[in-house]
Amino acid sequence: MASTSPRHKQPDAPPPSSFTTTRLRLSAPSDFAFWRTAYSHGWCDLPPFSFDAERNLLLRVIELGDGSLAHCRLAGAKDGVQATITVASPLSRSQRRDLAQRIRTCLRMDEDFTAFHAAARSHPGYRWIARSRAGRLLRAPTVFEDAVKMICTTNCTWSLTVTMVNALVRTLGKQFAADLFSFPSPEAIASVDERFLRERCKTGYRSPYILELARRVSCGDLDVEHWRTSTLPTEQLFAEMRTVKGIGPYAAGNLLRLMGHYDELGLDSWVRGKFSELHTGGRRVEDAAIAKHYKRYGRWRGLLFWLEMTRDWHEEKFRRS
DNA sequence: GCGTCCAGGTCTACC
DNA sequence: GGTAGACCTGGACGC
Numbered sequence: 001m002a003s004t005s006p007r008h009k010q011p012d013a014p015p016p017s018s019f020t021t022t023r024l025r026l027s028a029p030s031d032f033a034f035w036r037t038a039y040s041h042g043w044c045d046l047p048p049f050s051f052d053a054e055r056n057l058l059l060r061v062i063e064l065g066d067g068s069l070a071h072c073r074l075a076g077a078k079d080g081v082q083a084t085i086t087v088a089s090p091l092s093r094s095q096r097r098d099l100a101q102r103i104r105t106c107l108r109m110d111e112d113f114t115a116f117h118a119a120a121r122s123h124p125g126y127r128w129i130a131r132s133r134a135g136r137l138l139r140a141p142t143v144f145e146d147a148v149k150m151i152c153t154t155n156c157t158w159s160l161t162v163t164m165v166n167a168l169v170r171t172l173g174k175q176f177a178a179d180l181f182s183f184p185s186p187e188a189i190a191s192v193d194e195r196f197l198r199e200r201c202k203t204g205y206r207s208p209y210i211l212e213l214a215r216r217v218s219c220g221d222l223d224v225e226h227w228r229t230s231t232l233p234t235e236q237l238f239a240e241m242r243t244v245k246g247i248g249p250y251a252a253g254n255l256l257r258l259m260g261h262y263d264e265l266g267l268d269s270w271v272r273g274k275f276s277e278l279h280t281g282g283r284r285v286e287d288a289a290i291a292k293h294y295k296r297y298g299r300w301r302g303l304l305f306w307l308e309m310t311r312d313w314h315e316e317k318f319r320r321s
Numbered sequence: 322g323c324g325t326c327c328a329g330g331t332c333t334a335c336c
Numbered sequence: 337g338g339t340a341g342a343c344c345t346g347g348a349c350g351c
Contacts, residue, residue, distance in 0.1 A: 155330040204344040248331045
C-alpha cells in the first residue's frame with residue numbers, strides 16, 4: 001500500500017481534441033465519498049492514475065474488455081460520480097456498460113459499508129470515519145495491476161515505486177495519446193525478458209517476480225482476478241497470495257484490504273513509525289503490540305488501522321472532503 | 322563530484 | 337521455526 005501521502009503534481013496533458021467526449025453519471029450509495037476514495041492511499045499517484053487536487057479530479061486511461069482505450073476524468077457529484085470520457089471513436093452501449101463497471105470497481109461503488117460505518121460509530125475515537133464517509137480504498141481495474149504495483153512498493157522509497165510503475169506503463173502499456181498510457185496487460189509484461197524489466201523499468205531484483213506473475217497469469221496458471229470475489233477465509237486467501245514470489249506479509253496484507261478483507265494489518269516501516277507517533281510518543285513498538293492494539297476491532301481492524309494512520313492526509317491537505 | 326553507508330520487504334539457505 | 341545475508345536503488349552524508 002502506498003505508505004506516504006500522494007503528492008500533487010500537474011495532471012497529464014488532455015487527450016487530442018479530435019477525440020469524442022461523452023459523459024457518464026454513476027450513482028452511488030449515500031455513504032460514498034468520491035474524494036475520500038480517490039485519495040485513500042497512494043494509488044491515485046501511480047500511473048495510469050493521476051489526480052488534480054485543486055479540482056478534486058481523478059484521471060486515468062482504462063482498457064476495456066475489447067482492448068479499446070478510454071480516458072476518464074472523474075469528479076464527485078451530488079449522488080455519485082460524474083465521468084467525462086474521451087475516446088478515439090464513439091462508445092457502443094456494451095462498451096459504456098463495460099467502462100461504467102470498471103469505474104465502479106475502482107471506486108468500490110457497489111460495496112456495502114453500512115456494517116463498517118456502524119462499527120466505527122460504536123468506537124468514540126473512530127466516529128469521524130462514519131461522519132466523513134471514509135472506508136472505500138481506491139483500486140485498479142484489475143487485480144493484476146494491483147498486485148504488480150504492490151510488488152513495486154516493497155523494499156524501496158515511494159519515489160522509486162513511482163519510477164518503476166511509470167516506466168512499466170510507458171514502455172509496455174498501450175498508448176492512448178501523447179502522454180497517456182494504459183497499464184500493461186499480463187501478456188505485454190510476459191512478452192519481455194528479465195533484462196528488459198531491470199534495465200528499462202528499473203524494477204531491479206523484483207523483475208523475476210513480476211515476470212513470473214505475468215507469465216502465470218497470461219498462461220492461465222494463476223487466476224488473480226478471482227481474489228476480489230473469492231469466498232475463501234482471509235487466512236486461505238492470504239496463503240494463496242503468498243504463493244506469488246515477491247508478495248510477502250506486507251504486500252499480501254495490503255492486497256487483502258483491496259479485496260475487501262480487513263483482518264490483516266500489512267505493516268511496513270512507515271505505518272510502524274506512524275503508529276508510534278500516534279500511540280507511544282515516538283517509542284518504537286513491536287509488530288505484536290500493534291496487532292494486539294487493533295485486535296479488539298475484529299474483522300474491521302485492518303481498515304480502521306489504515307484510516308487512522310492516514311487521517312491527517314485529508315485533514316491537513318483536503319479539508320473540503 | 323565521488324565514495325560509502327543505510328533503509329526498505331522478500332527470498333533462500335542454513336542452523 | 338528462527339535467523340542471516342543477498343537483492344537493488346535512491347538518498348543522506350562525509351570528504
